[in-house]
Amino acid sequence: MSTKVLVVDDSGTMRKIVIRALNAAGFRDTVEAGDGAEALRVFQGGDVGLILTDWNMPNKSGLDLTRDVRALGSKVPIFMITTEAEKGRVVEAIQAGITDYLTKPFTQDALQAKLEKYAKA
Amino acid sequence: MKVELVNPFIHATTSVFRTMLGCELTRGQPSLKTNHVPEYEVSGLIGLTGKCQGMVVVSLGRDTAIAATEIMLSERPDGLNCEVVDAVGEIANMIAGAAKSQLEQFQLSVGLPSVICGKNHSIGFPSNCTPIMLPFDSMIGPVCVEVGLSEAVTVRQPALAAT
Numbered sequence: 001m002s003t004k005v006l007v008v009d010d011s012g013t014m015r016k017i018v019i020r021a022l023n024a025a026g027f028r029d030t031v032e033a034g035d036g037a038e039a040l041r042v043f044q045g046g047d048v049g050l051i052l053t054d055w056n057m058p059n060k061s062g063l064d065l066t067r068d069v070r071a072l073g074s075k076v077p078i079f080m081i082t083t084e085a086e087k088g089r090v091v092e093a094i095q096a097g098i099t100d101y102l103t104k105p106f107t108q109d110a111l112q113a114k115l116e117k118y119a120k121a
Numbered sequence: 122m123k124v125e126l127v128n129p130f131i132h133a134t135t136s137v138f139r140t141m142l143g144c145e146l147t148r149g150q151p152s153l154k155t156n157h158v159p160e161y162e163v164s165g166l167i168g169l170t171g172k173c174q175g176m177v178v179v180s181l182g183r184d185t186a187i188a189a190t191e192i193m194l195s196e197r198p199d200g201l202n203c204e205v206v207d208a209v210g211e212i213a214n215m216i217a218g219a220a221k222s223q224l225e226q227f228q229l230s231v232g233l234p235s236v237i238c239g240k241n242h243s244i245g246f247p248s249n250c251t252p253i254m255l256p257f258d259s260m261i262g263p264v265c266v267e268v269g270l271s272e273a274v275t276v277r278q279p280a281l282a283a284t
Contacts, residue, residue: 011207
């Protein structure tokens with residue numbers, strides 16, 4: 001899978017868990033960012049075909065990252081992985097332009113199943 | 122502290138350990154916390170604000186924290202290092218987040234986690250709440266979750282007199 005995937009989370013542990021699942025789903029090209037501001041810089045560097053992001057992070061949240069990426073006119077799929085599970089928050093994220101949503105805690109199988117959908121796309 | 126505020130943290134802790142660590146927890150007897158010293162050496166702290174406010178502390182022993190990190194990362198950390206600190210912070214974050222989603226009526230926001238390591242460290246909860254200790258046991262060692270939440274006081278602004 002040649003798609004470059006940007007993994008955004010302020011927890012290095014969570015980034016490792018997500019990258020392990022990405023590798024298992026066939027994604028080999030991954031880049032990491034520790035917050036939304038760093039992620040936006042990486043994204044603007046070009047070539048990113050999928051973004052997996054946390055919501056609550058220092059400097060810039062995943063929600064603001066999503067709004068910024070959409071404001072640039074990009075249709076790149078943005079997959080949010082977050083503890084924010086309330087209906088109102090999910091609606092807020094959809095309105096900001098996310099493509100998919102998974103709440104923490106999650107099983108490796110649940111994450112894998114979501115990622116395989118993008119691997120086939 | 123009201124039971125309706127505590128139960129979501131019991132469910133959230135059980136769910137996070139089962140889902141992320143494949144680890145079943147056995148509940149012990151809850152009790153009121155009367156001192157500032159967490160049960161174990163590693164504490165993940167996270168603040169909650171909204172119609173209730175306070176803090177959650179996830180307290181783990183050194184070996185338990187290392188074992189939890191090993192399960193999450195699929196590799197053994199080299200002692201109580203930054204990977205363990207990060208993993209404990211993420212566990213606290215997930216417990217607080219999962220509990221928050223069951224307390225929708227309080228419109229809570231979760232802060233970013235902090236982690237404190239060291240024997241006999243102290244953590245002060247807000248003075249208007251007495252935290253409840255929720256002890257658990259597991260195959261990787263004991264875990265204690267301390268929850269201190271109180272309903273936020275609404276301060277009414279005095280009406281301005283017409284001049």
